[in-house]
Amino acid sequence: MAKSKEAKKLDTSTEEKIKNAARTVFHKKGYAATRTRDIAEEAGINLALLNYYFRSKEKLFEIIMFETLFGFMQNLVMVMNDEKSTLEKKVELTASNYIDLIIKEPNIPIFMLNEIRNNSGGLLEKLPIKQLVMNSAFINQHQKAVADGKITEPNPLHFLMNLLGLVIFPFIGKPLLQGIGGLNDTQFNKLMQERKKLIPVWIKAMMKAK
Amino acid sequence: MAKSKEAKKLDTSTEEKIKNAARTVFHKKGYAATRTRDIAEEAGINLALLNYYFRSKEKLFEIIMFETLFGFMQNLVMVMNDEKSTLEKKVELTASNYIDLIIKEPNIPIFMLNEIRNNSGGLLEKLPIKQLVMNSAFINQHQKAVADGKITEPNPLHFLMNLLGLVIFPFIGKPLLQGIGGLNDTQFNKLMQERKKLIPVWIKAMMKAK
């Protein structure tokens, strides 16, 4: 037990270094524009090692892509499946968690959505996202709120689109929005912090709109 | 006059055919993943002709990128600068115009935002987007509505992020959202049509939220 995983003393085995570098470069440039030489350089190792550990650029990418997508969706799925929290709390947590996450890793949304478009080997089908979301506590609570007349728009997909759009879009459109507003990164991030509190208020107002 | 532009009889000069093909392929795959051979094939011409007319892949891309970005922003800028229309009407028009436009050209948003991220030669600085938006009738009307107590959140950038997020995000996240909801293209587009009417109602509710 102490033996098989001993490479993990200070967390950075060579394999891990390569994966970290690959994550950085893939997230920043996307699959097509990334050269394996970039990854090797970023990792501070030789190009041959990359193929020694991962066989090919494509295999390495699949691993990074899966982990990225899984990690990103996990957050949403866990919040949405919590039976103890109210609908309002779920909105609050989703906004707060994702805004923190994306400020730390700003390239993830555009990377993910762009590579999904290029159909990364039907990766989406490998994750049971549909079941996890459509059978969640969120869906039940939403349905009940509709029945109780507390939400006017009955389709939960509109609700999800609105929530994710308000949270994620500003980051995807960041260069454009910074250009329009004349904001530097600090000012932009400050706006995003404000949105943690604003989005739940807005969503609540939208729910009752008609 | 009848002479100089005679190539435009039936609109498809060779140069135009290449540009149309380039637009299609670039929009679909992005710059890095596009091969000039793909464009030549799509245009039904020989690879050498592409370089004869446009010198290089990069020059051709710059033209397509500029036209795409300009065309996309023009719509927003024109609506936002109309002094005759109310704030509500501007929201309605923006939602309606962009939903129609993006249903016709679904790849434009993710293409644009992804290529902007890779900094296409500081293209954004070449367009006076900041002045056109920040000096627009929209900004004046927004400011006035804030002063009159009709809008609670004073920053017009939040307003813009919300509007564009509600309109554009569903298209960017389309594969993900279709996966979650189990929708085919027809069902998805129907949802988007619904949003033409829903978004103005939602935005109005958000404006007064506090």
Place this chain on the structure above:
DNA sequence: GTCTATAGGGGGATAGAC
């Protein structure tokens, strides 16, 4: 203007020494 043929270089992957 449009084609065929090819030069030239970049990038993924591997052989083989250590």
Place this chain on the structure above:
DNA sequence: GTCTATCCCCCTATAGAC
């Protein structure tokens, strides 16, 4: 496990015939 050197294919761009 890690490196250097190299193979080889693919892609952009150009030369040159028609």
